[in-house]
Amino acid sequence: MRGNPGKWWQAAAAVLLVGMVSTALAAGAKEYVGQRDTEHSHLTGAWLDTFHNPMDGVTMGLDLRWREIYGRNIVSLNEQQGDGQAAHHNNAWVRGRYRMRWNSKFELASDLDFNMRWIWEFDRWDNSFTKDSSVDFDEIVPDIFNITWRNAFDMPLTLVIGRQDIILGNGWLVLDGTPADGSRTIYFDAARATYAPTEDRSLDIIWIQNYDDEDKWLQPINHRESWRHATQYQDERGLIVYLTDKSLIPNTQVEAYYMYKQDDASDWAKHNAANRVAGRDDEIHTLGGALQGKLDDNWSYRAEGAMQFGSKENATTGRYDTLQAYGFNSRATYAFHDERNSSFHVDYEYLSGDDPGTSANEQFDPLWGEWPQYNRGGDLPAYLWAPEADLGEVTNLHRLGLGYTFDLAPKWTLQTDYNLMWADQNTRGGVTHPALGTTFNSDGKFRGQMLTGYLKYRCCKQLSMHFLMDYFQPGTYYDGSTQDHAVFLRFNFEYTF
Numbered sequence: 001m002r003g004n005p006g007k008w009w010q011a012a013a014a015v016l017l018v019g020m021v022s023t024a025l026a027a028g029a030k031e032y033v034g035q036r037d038t039e040h041s042h043l044t045g046a047w048l049d050t051f052h053n054p055m056d057g058v059t060m061g062l063d064l065r066w067r068e069i070y071g072r073n074i075v076s077l078n079e080q081q082g083d084g085q086a087a088h089h090n091n092a093w094v095r096g097r098y099r100m101r102w103n104s105k106f107e108l109a110s111d112l113d114f115n116m117r118w119i120w121e122f123d124r125w126d127n128s129f130t131k132d133s134s135v136d137f138d139e140i141v142p143d144i145f146n147i148t149w150r151n152a153f154d155m156p157l158t159l160v161i162g163r164q165d166i167i168l169g170n171g172w173l174v175l176d177g178t179p180a181d182g183s184r185t186i187y188f189d190a191a192r193a194t195y196a197p198t199e200d201r202s203l204d205i206i207w208i209q210n211y212d213d214e215d216k217w218l219q220p221i222n223h224r225e226s227w228r229h230a231t232q233y234q235d236e237r238g239l240i241v242y243l244t245d246k247s248l249i250p251n252t253q254v255e256a257y258y259m260y261k262q263d264d265a266s267d268w269a270k271h272n273a274a275n276r277v278a279g280r281d282d283e284i285h286t287l288g289g290a291l292q293g294k295l296d297d298n299w300s301y302r303a304e305g306a307m308q309f310g311s312k313e314n315a316t317t318g319r320y321d322t323l324q325a326y327g328f329n330s331r332a333t334y335a336f337h338d339e340r341n342s343s344f345h346v347d348y349e350y351l352s353g354d355d356p357g358t359s360a361n362e363q364f365d366p367l368w369g370e371w372p373q374y375n376r377g378g379d380l381p382a383y384l385w386a387p388e389a390d391l392g393e394v395t396n397l398h399r400l401g402l403g404y405t406f407d408l409a410p411k412w413t414l415q416t417d418y419n420l421m422w423a424d425q426n427t428r429g430g431v432t433h434p435a436l437g438t439t440f441n442s443d444g445k446f447r448g449q450m451l452t453g454y455l456k457y458r459c460c461k462q463l464s465m466h467f468l469m470d471y472f473q474p475g476t477y478y479d480g481s482t483q484d485h486a487v488f489l490r491f492n493f494e495y496t497f
Helices: 005-027 046-052 267-271 380-384
Strands: 059-074 092-109 112-127 135-138 138-149 156-162 187-196 201-212 234-251 252-265 283-295 297-314 320-335 343-351 398-411 412-422 447-460 463-475 485-495
Touching: 046 059, 283 320, 380 463, 380 485
Parallel strands: none
Antiparallel strands: 059 092, 059 485, 092 112, 112 135, 112 138, 138 156, 156 187, 187 201, 201 234, 234 252, 252 283, 283 297, 297 320, 320 343, 343 398, 398 412, 412 447, 447 463, 463 485
């Protein structure tokens, strides 16, 4: 690591803190026999019962999230260059995020509900590379707004029409419909039909129409039209057909799907074409499937693969290249069934990269999977790919991961992960990103290695918190001038009323 080692006291302090907490908790966990309830299992009262059910047919809820974040070199991997935004040339990223969500459900009939959730997240910045020290109270967004009809047409059919959250499988390709605002919202503007003739079999058909402009369908309060975006500067139309079946193979869940995604540069991107870095025009077809189950009392697994075809706009030439891409994601887990609930897992993930020697585009598109996926560690990978693709768009990857998870004490769990990462193709060899200063090696493919510690605490249904640390050491995929280590630290506290 280049530069002054003293600048990395935060990473050393985090490691020391995790070690001290682990030692203290382990010492205090005498005769520990697993998770158990305590006197904190019910933190409610009459006033909360009234809040939850103010009148017949109305249900309400409220949850709060407090996050403190520190990052360094998380985008550029270049200590001297700085991350180059807002003229700071300061690689530190210090941010507080404070989110509140109020949800309500109105029972219109026995099987018919109207669901609504409003979300407000404001930020505190401490002279980070993206912003000066400030507090931004931001906007209030409706991130759920839908009608849900169960047993529609007297069939085992559920219809959800409107703004909703959608997670399919383990979220590898479908989880976050609004990646541009991070974890503030993940909604889709969609119509979803779920046909479930038995408990073991279901078919989802989903139509998606997401716009980059947040107020296309519903107007946020105090909308920030000039800079707030829901997607990566593109309007997205999609169709998903997703079959889940647990009856075909004993102890196995089978999933099969077809996904169609059409991206069009948004109005904002077209009006700012000279400056836009995203907002492509793409047409992507994805065929895939997954197997998930148990091999015996100890071993379980999940394996998912997909192939893509269609066309993608070439950002350099403006032409449309033929898309031919592949992806695979897998995990095998061994559960020890001991008093610590210990488990060990091995991962392998493959996302094809674009071969610069062909006229086609072989780069796998993660579709609506542009979020910090924790099988890759923590949040850091979502930022490391920014000089190559959209923020959160992890692709061009071979990843081998090892992890061990166990309970430190009652209600405390420590998850550790070690990931080795390679590029599938040296697509950007010899290129330097004009704004971020990241330079890619002409020959190397080893992206680097990442160590993750994820300490979680849950006292009860209402209260949880966690500490997350990602530490990344770049490899030969990056030029020597872009091999400074990166760290991401987060404290998270959540309470649900």
